[in-house]
Amino acid sequence: MLRAVQVFLLSSLFLSAWSAAVAAPEAYIVSPKDGDVVTSPVTVVFGLSGYGVAPAGTMKEKTGHHHLIIDAPLPDFSQPIPANDNYRHFGGGQTQATVELPPGEHTIQLLLGDFAHMPHASPIYSEVVTITVR
Numbered sequence: 001m002l003r004a005v006q007v008f009l010l011s012s013l014f015l016s017a018w019s020a021a022v023a024a025p026e027a028y029i030v031s032p033k034d035g036d037v038v039t040s041p042v043t044v045v046f047g048l049s050g051y052g053v054a055p056a057g058t059m060k061e062k063t064g065h066h067h068l069i070i071d072a073p074l075p076d077f078s079q080p081i082p083a084n085d086n087y088r089h090f091g092g093g094q095t096q097a098t099v100e101l102p103p104g105e106h107t108i109q110l111l112l113g114d115f116a117h118m119p120h121a122s123p124i125y126s127e128v129v130t131i132t133v134r
């Protein structure tokens, strides 16, 4: 019985270590939440797991910087991420941003870019969050 418990504990330890090692990196918007009604300016908090945040220009494996996509679709992954009001770069390594948005419904989404503002080979992007600015 004790032996069975030991085997079980060891295998679950091994499994959790293994799944942590192979878990896909993930970008997510911590806040606001999907469906939130907010006032402008809106502070958007960026989340990232499995990868690190590094400023643009820093060539380091498994890192990138955040891009906030506002009211626009994901861009062409084979090109550098556009830079305009709809695709905002946070090349300083910022993990949150405060943006002015006119009243109405808006979508926001994160896309990680590498040192050269390119999406990664397996692009890392968040779910789309829809908010309403009062």
Ligand SMILES: [Cu+2]
Pocket: 056, 065, 066, 067, 081, 089, 090, 091, 113, 116, 117
């Ligand atoms: Cu960029």
